[in-house]
Amino acid sequence: MKELARTPRQIGSIIQRARKKRRWSQSQLAERAGLRQATISQVENGEKLAKLDTILAVLAALDLEFRIDERTKGHGQDIEELF
Amino acid sequence: MKELARTPRQIGSIIQRARKKRRWSQSQLAERAGLRQATISQVENGEKLAKLDTILAVLAALDLEFRIDERTKGHGQDIEELF
DNA sequence: TAAAATTATCCGCCAGAGCGCATATTGCGA
DNA sequence: TCGCAATATGCGCTCTGGCGGATAATTTTA
Numbered sequence: 018m019k020e021l022a023r024t025p026r027q028i029g030s031i032i033q034r035a036r037k038k039r040r041w042s043q044s045q046l047a048e049r050a051g052l053r054q055a056t057i058s059q060v061e062n063g064e065k066l067a068k069l070d071t072i073l074a075v076l077a078a079l080d081l082e083f084r085i086d087e088r089t090k091g092h093g094q095d096i097e098e099l100f
Numbered sequence: 101m102k103e104l105a106r107t108p109r110q111i112g113s114i115i116q117r118a119r120k121k122r123r124w125s126q127s128q129l130a131e132r133a134g135l136r137q138a139t140i141s142q143v144e145n146g147e148k149l150a151k152l153d154t155i156l157a158v159l160a161a162l163d164l165e166f167r168i169d170e171r172t173k174g175h176g177q178d179i180e181e182l183f
Numbered sequence: 184t185a186a187a188a189t190t191a192t193c194c195g196c197c198a199g200a201g202c203g204c205a206t207a208t209t210g211c212g213a
Numbered sequence: 214t215c216g217c218a219a220t221a222t223g224c225g226c227t228c229t230g231g232c233g234g235a236t237a238a239t240t241t242t243a
Contacts, residue, residue: 198232212216
């Protein structure tokens with residue numbers, strides 16, 4: 018893991034991957050996170066700009082968490098552009 | 101760095117530390133992030149549940165970023181509970 | 184300690200997220 | 214190909230975050 022999450026879209030796809038890895042449906046995740054299936058759908062697709070607590074709830078339900086890290090590694094050029 | 105960010109309050113204090121380390125005022129950070137000083141204040145104090153894009157904007161302005169990581173380290177027992 | 188800067192609050196307003204409820208749409212297995 | 218599960222949308226509603234615009238309250242510095 019340890020995925021980079023700079024945009025709602027990235028966050029959404031990370032969440033989706035984590036959910037599928039657990040073989041959960043959106044409804045199951047929604048229930049665990051105290052949200053609606055429709056909300057999960059929108060979060061995963063990064064369509065709407067979610068609220069922070071919504072994302073935190075989803076992450077917690079997936080046993081994930083945010084970490085805050087420095088952005089510029091090389092402090093000049095990003096060498097680690099793994100792909 | 102690489103701080104844990106499970107709650108709005110934690111996120112807020114991390115942001116505040118990063119801002120002070122750069123010796124910026126809330127107004128300066130607000131300007132860079134395209135927000136208001138009042139908003140920065142609330143974010144740092146974790147008073148309101150910010151929107152995701154607000155936090156992302158602040159982090160970007162501070163050259164920080166979110167990373168998503170697994171919550172349970174030891175996947176059974178957390179050995180690395182450094183403290 | 185007075186002045187200046189920084190930070191914390193307040194008001195009214197507006198946009199949008201998430202809700203309930205419901206229904207398309209899509210995907211997939213039998 | 215049919216049928217069901219899973220996912221994506223839609224509508225009206227409520228709630229609240231962030232805004233502009235200020236102004237307290239607190240901290241810093243001269």
